[in-house]
Amino acid sequence: MTIKKILTEPNPFLRQKSKKVDLVDDSIRSLMDDMLETMYAAPGIGLAAIQIGVPKRVIVIDLARENEKKNPLYFVNPEIITNSKTDASYEEGCLSVPGQFAEISRPDKCKVKFLNYQGEEKIFEADGLLATCIQHEIDHLEGILFIDYLSKLKKSMIMKKLSKHKKSLERVIV
Ligand code: GNR
Ligand code: NI
Numbered sequence: 826m827t828i829k830k831i832l833t834e835p836n837p838f839l840r841q842k843s844k845k846v847d848l849v850d851d852s853i854r855s856l857m858d859d860m861l862e863t864m865y866a867a868p869g870i871g872l873a874a875i876q877i878g879v880p881k882r883v884i885v886i887d888l889a890r891e892n893e894k895k896n897p898l899y900f901v902n903p904e905i906i907t908n909s910k911t912d913a914s915y916e917e918g919c920l921s922v923p924g925q926f927a928e929i930s931r932p933d934k935c936k937v938k939f940l941n942y943q944g945e946e947k948i949f950e951a952d953g954l955l956a957t958c959i960q961h962e963i964d965h966l967e968g969i970l971f972i973d974y975l976s977k978l979k980k981s982m983i984m985k986k987l988s989k990h991k992k993s994l995e996r997v998i999v
Contacts, residue, residue, distance in 0.1 A: 865895075
């Protein structure tokens with residue numbers, strides 16, 4: 826297992842649409858292992874493959890707290906079948922938008938169809954933070970980030986901060 830570098834905005838990679846996985850084989854399982862290790866190290870509660878530069882429809886999530894037993898969830902080719910009509914709002918963050926947080930409103934429940942770590946088809950209904958997280962990760966597969974839901978002004982303020990931060994990091998390296 827390897828900890829990979831997480832791509833951050835602005836980066837055109839994060840805006841591309843990820844491709845469906847044909848078969849859950851050992852190479853996909855190895856990708857999921859690396860994603861999970863990268864997510865734990867960050868630390869974060871979810872990660873989409875595109876965040877480590879791999880444009881495949883693969884997501885990992887673990888909502889367990891530090892003092893709780895790990896509970897990794899793997900979703901290959903996740904599809905939302907139904908969404909609730911009622912919304913819930915959570916303060917979201919994103920490992921690809923470091924240090925920035927905002928309240929985002931999304932359907933509070935969703936039913937998802939996906940392939941698990943073994944490649945078996947599963948359907949399950951999520952609510953609460955898990956529903957939010959799944960929708961946040963599926964957005965990544967479409968090249969969408971949570972800041973896209975904010976007003977133009979809020980988004981441009983965040984983008985400005987991120988570019989400044991990136992430039993200062995580049996100066997350190999050079
Ligand atoms: O670590 C993360 N926390 C989080 C909090 C609220 C809503 C979504 C998330 S996902 C995020 C990790 C990440 O960027 N996944 O793509
Ligand atoms: Ni994210």
